[in-house]
Amino acid sequence: MNQIQREFHLPTIDKLKQMKKNLQRLDLIFKNEHDTETILKKTLARSNDEVINDLISSGLKGRGGAGFPTGLKWKLAAEAEAENKYVICNADEGEPGTFKDREILSSVPHKVLTGMAVCAHIIGAKQGFIYLRGEYSFLKSQLLEIIDDFHGILDECGVNFRVEIFMGSGAYICGEESALFESMEGKRGEPRNKPPFPTDCGYMNRPTVINNVETLAHTYSIMKYGPEKFKDLGVQDSRGSKVFSVSGDTPIPGIYELEFGMSLQKFVDDFGDGDSKAVQVGGASGFCVPRKRFEKTIIGYQGKLRGTSLPTGGSMMIFNSSRSMYNVLHNYLDFFVEESCGQCTPCRVGTQQLLLGIQAVKKGEQPSVYLDKLLDLAEAMRITAKCGLGQSVANSFSSIVENFREEMIY
Amino acid sequence: MSDKINLKIDNIAVSINGGSTILEAARKINIRIPTLCYHEDLCVAGNCRVCVVEQSGSDRLLPACAMPVSEGMEIHTNSMKVRNARKQIVELLVSEHRADCTRCYKNGKCELQELASEYIVGENGFIDLVAHKGYTIDNFSPSIIKDDSKCIRCQRCVRTCDQLQSISALTVAHKGEHMKISSFFEKPMFEVVCTNCGQCVNRCPTGALTEKTYLDEVWSSLNSDRKHVVVQTAPAVRIALGEALGMPAGEIVTGKMVSALRRLGFSSVLDTDFTADLTIIEEGNELLHRLKKVVKDKDDSVKLPMTTSCSPGWVKFIEHAFPEYLPNVSTAKSPQQMFGALAKTFYANKIGVEPENMVSVSIMPCTAKKYEADRPEMRSSGYKDVDYVLTTRELALMIKQAGIDFASLPDDEFDSIMGESSGAAVIFGATGGVMEAALRTAYEVVTGREVPFENLEITPVRGMESIREANIKIENVLPEWDFLEGVELKTCVAHGLSNAKKIMEAVRDGKAEYHFIEIMACPGGCLGGGGQPIPTSPAIRKKRSEAIYAEDRHKPIRKSHENPEVMHLYEEFLKEPLGHVSHKLLHTHYTERNRY
Numbered sequence A: 001m002n003q004i005q006r007e008f009h010l011p012t013i014d015k016l017k018q019m020k021k022n023l024q025r026l027d028l029i030f031k032n033e034h035d036t037e038t039i040l041k042k043t044l045a046r047s048n049d050e051v052i053n054d055l056i057s058s059g060l061k062g063r064g065g066a067g068f069p070t071g072l073k074w075k076l077a078a079e080a081e082a083e084n085k086y087v088i089c090n091a092d093e094g095e096p097g098t099f100k101d102r103e104i105l106s107s108v109p110h111k112v113l114t115g116m117a118v119c120a121h122i123i124g125a126k127q128g129f130i131y132l133r134g135e136y137s138f139l140k141s142q143l144l145e146i147i148d149d150f151h152g153i154l155d156e157c158g159v160n161f162r163v164e165i166f167m168g169s170g171a172y173i174c175g176e177e178s179a180l181f182e183s184m185e186g187k188r189g190e191p192r193n194k195p196p197f198p199t200d201c202g203y204m205n206r207p208t209v210i211n212n213v214e215t216l217a218h219t220y221s222i223m224k225y226g227p228e229k230f231k232d233l234g235v236q237d238s239r240g241s242k243v244f245s246v247s248g249d250t251p252i253p254g255i256y257e258l259e260f261g262m263s264l265q266k267f268v269d270d271f272g273d274g275d276s277k278a279v280q281v282g283g284a285s286g287f288c289v290p291r292k293r294f295e296k297t298i299i300g301y302q303g304k305l306r307g308t309s310l311p312t313g314g315s316m317m318i319f320n321s322s323r324s325m326y327n328v329l330h331n332y333l334d335f336f337v338e339e340s341c342g343q344c345t346p347c348r349v350g351t352q353q354l355l356l357g358i359q360a361v362k363k364g365e366q367p368s369v370y371l372d373k374l375l376d377l378a379e380a381m382r383i384t385a386k387c388g389l390g391q392s393v394a395n396s397f398s399s400i401v402e403n404f405r406e407e408m409i410y
Numbered sequence B: 001m002s003d004k005i006n007l008k009i010d011n012i013a014v015s016i017n018g019g020s021t022i023l024e025a026a027r028k029i030n031i032r033i034p035t036l037c038y039h040e041d042l043c044v045a046g047n048c049r050v051c052v053v054e055q056s057g058s059d060r061l062l063p064a065c066a067m068p069v070s071e072g073m074e075i076h077t078n079s080m081k082v083r084n085a086r087k088q089i090v091e092l093l094v095s096e097h098r099a100d101c102t103r104c105y106k107n108g109k110c111e112l113q114e115l116a117s118e119y120i121v122g123e124n125g126f127i128d129l130v131a132h133k134g135y136t137i138d139n140f141s142p143s144i145i146k147d148d149s150k151c152i153r154c155q156r157c158v159r160t161c162d163q164l165q166s167i168s169a170l171t172v173a174h175k176g177e178h179m180k181i182s183s184f185f186e187k188p189m190f191e192v193v194c195t196n197c198g199q200c201v202n203r204c205p206t207g208a209l210t211e212k213t214y215l216d217e218v219w220s221s222l223n224s225d226r227k228h229v230v231v232q233t234a235p236a237v238r239i240a241l242g243e244a245l246g247m248p249a250g251e252i253v254t255g256k257m258v259s260a261l262r263r264l265g266f267s268s269v270l271d272t273d274f275t276a277d278l279t280i281i282e283e284g285n286e287l288l289h290r291l292k293k294v295v296k297d298k299d300d301s302v303k304l305p306m307t308t309s310c311s312p313g314w315v316k317f318i319e320h321a322f323p324e325y326l327p328n329v330s331t332a333k334s335p336q337q338m339f340g341a342l343a344k345t346f347y348a349n350k351i352g353v354e355p356e357n358m359v360s361v362s363i364m365p366c367t368a369k370k371y372e373a374d375r376p377e378m379r380s381s382g383y384k385d386v387d388y389v390l391t392t393r394e395l396a397l398m399i400k401q402a403g404i405d406f407a408s409l410p411d412d413e414f415d416s417i418m419g420e421s422s423g424a425a426v427i428f429g430a431t432g433g434v435m436e437a438a439l440r441t442a443y444e445v446v447t448g449r450e451v452p453f454e455n456l457e458i459t460p461v462r463g464m465e466s467i468r469e470a471n472i473k474i475e476n477v478l479p480e481w482d483f484l485e486g487v488e489l490k491t492c493v494a495h496g497l498s499n500a501k502k503i504m505e506a507v508r509d510g511k512a513e514y515h516f517i518e519i520m521a522c523p524g525g526c527l528g529g530g531g532q533p534i535p536t537s538p539a540i541r542k543k544r545s546e547a548i549y550a551e552d553r554h555k556p557i558r559k560s561h562e563n564p565e566v567m568h569l570y571e572e573f574l575k576e577p578l579g580h581v582s583h584k585l586l587h588t589h590y591t592e593r594n595r596y
């Protein structure tokens, strides 16, 4: 160990290598496979129902955050009657601390495209889009080439489907599916009222399947290896592998494909720096879990599991004891105050009040019980906001304020 | 979708067509759910969240205005959860709003204020956000004041400007805490495509958008001994003024209005209806003149279709959006401006008042009229032809300020020589009215006979349908009009600028051939004007419209060209329609304007 490493508690190279080696990494999505044409032909030869049933029985749930069963989504869109339908790959990846879709699109884009094409074939869409995060414009030219090749394969397989790239412009809210449609239609990125849902009335008011990049890549694995293999991984309602973006106080930040449903304790053991005080699961709109709950918290969708289970789009931020949770929360609230589309009252005004509120308590301008009023407000936002953004501000707010109340006040 | 859906709201069973919303179902059984961003004239936004209700078995609350009913739903509109959430939402809105109520023009008429008092938003609300924002007030427009510090972002104005008017002068800018209602590059309203129609003002729930008021100026004129203050009242004021003074919609209060104006101290109480009749003579003759040039003389410098010009919102719209069609707009001034020009010339002379000592005030259902009076062209008397324009709402306020018990006032009559009017002038206040009035006169000029409709009621141009067409065959004409024999006069009526836009696009694309088009900027015509009492809705506008047509039916004179005072005016002063004096005083020109 050298001087700097000792001073900053940095692990040695050997330690890092050891940590990485100990990880039980999976290699489903990131396995380099180049059998697009074979998989496509094999899948297209089957009936739509068979493919959809495979997806349903695999237990695959959307990896964009909300966790909607993917097979069911495709089924609903297939049943909707309309002349035009669309398939959209949501590559807006705006959640703070998430960077896995970028990696998937860089290393295995053909899997995503294959998923889109099969979906299009099943629901009857001729046009697909990749809604690419503005900051990922460096991926565009490479992706366009791959799409071009892919169109060749589609022609050979007799699939009438074309994919275009639509560049986002940087607003987090445009990752929300209905705001994304609005943005693609050239309007302001504001979420719509639901119902109607995208499978009935999406882009251009036509039935639309919108899936996260990772979700689509998973469908490829399911088509290739069958639903059982996928279902063998994970637990209960959280099946398959999951790609995590690990950041914060970890010696080994990066992108990891792991089995779904591990406990947070195991996660921290594998990734933490030995001093982890909290983990933010699911980014700014996710939950903060303090050390005392690591053991009982499972990373996955709420099912019949005991303890708490937390869904995640994949962002895992680890905080060690040097971090001020007030600053962490302040940071998230800054983000929401800025990124709320501003359309609905609870979110637009609520986020500002939460931010000003914790500042006022910190400065002593409001008594500490004001935090309780703010917790009530967060709850009201959760049940009244129009879209997932405003509804999930309470996740980080309440979990941080409740677990680190003293840090908010002193 | 129209199968009946059964649900329960607050344990009361209700059955309603599929596709209806929870709000509609609740209204059906007289359960009031508070709303703010909802407006009957506009598409549902679902953004204020004040209307949230609880559905049994669901964790999140539902927006009643946006959520369709479904079979077996059990809705609670007044549960603890709902009340708590609603109160917090109102508190949030108040924290974002400059709640300077006692100093606000909308004090007592503000929907947020009403909700705040209902939910007892007290001292221990949220932190005031207004102080942080550095708001400025846009009061550069002669018609509309926009005060962002009072805006609650319900976007009613944005939807009004976009959907009803197809203008989008007001749009949403920025996001998050900076989100606000703004205009092109945040320019002041008077620099952008705003037509001053005031439909946004009419739908703003708070004091964020209000008319620019000229009450102080008018009061001080009334209190000045040296000033002779004449007032004119537009046709649509008398059928709506009552609403702002506690009466039901559709009450005709012409006589009481005249009494009130006299009590307020106006020296001459005159009628815009008089110049509405005059407009018909001028504009009707202009139409016939254009038809002659086009049909007989084959003069292609003269343009058809001719469009009306009495709606200043429409005029400004076409100046921005279709400037290539400005030669098609009738050069006849609006009744307000004809009145103004005559008041400070003909009338002043008649009653022996120096025009510089005359103050000309008009009471209008309209905010765009304030702008119109300010146009540089509108000084043909050598003075500002109309000094101050007040809306119907402002007049109601004056009446209240003066302590007049409006309902108990006796009926009174307009003063003479610019106070007489026909039924044709009265119907100017409704969409289709100008067309009907013009046809009553023009047809008779050409054929020597009355229009071939029972009781002179040209029903095809009446009603509230957004665009209406009527073709009238001209037969057995008088000899001097022989070139019109057998011609089918094609007319079209539209109200609301989004419909105006459709018509003009059809004309531009060669998809519609008309001779004469009537366009009113506001839904329903002037009766639904931006200066009319708040609220407005299709049902209220229907009542006002019925009142207007009833007033027409009961008028002894029904045709503009039979108005004796108008005939007298021609004999004594104007000599002939489209003549030299008319040209100077009663006709105008238009200006191409920017597209943003």
Ligand SMILES: Cc1cc2nc3c(=O)[nH]c(=O)nc-3n(C[C@H](O)[C@H](O)[C@H](O)COP(=O)(O)O)c2cc1C
Pocket (backbone or CB within 6 Å): A061, A062, A063, A064, A065, A066, A067, A068, A070, A090, A091, A092, A093, A094, A095, A172, A173, A174, A175, A176, A177, A178, A210, A211, A212, A213, A215, A216, A387, A388, A389
């Ligand atoms: C504020 C907000 C931002 C979102 N951003 C993203 C995003 O960047 N990428 C994404 O895949 N889903 C995002 N979502 C979720 C999408 O609305 C949608 O549920 C998802 O794309 C569906 O795909 P899936 O079923 O494959 O998860 C976001 C949702 C909200 C409320």
Ligand code: SF4
Pocket (backbone or CB within 6 Å): A173, A190, A191, A339, A340, A341, A342, A343, A344, A345, A347, A348, A385, A386, A387, A388, A389, A390, A391
């Ligand atoms: S919750 Fe926030 S982001 Fe979503 S619609 Fe409302 S203001 Fe917009």
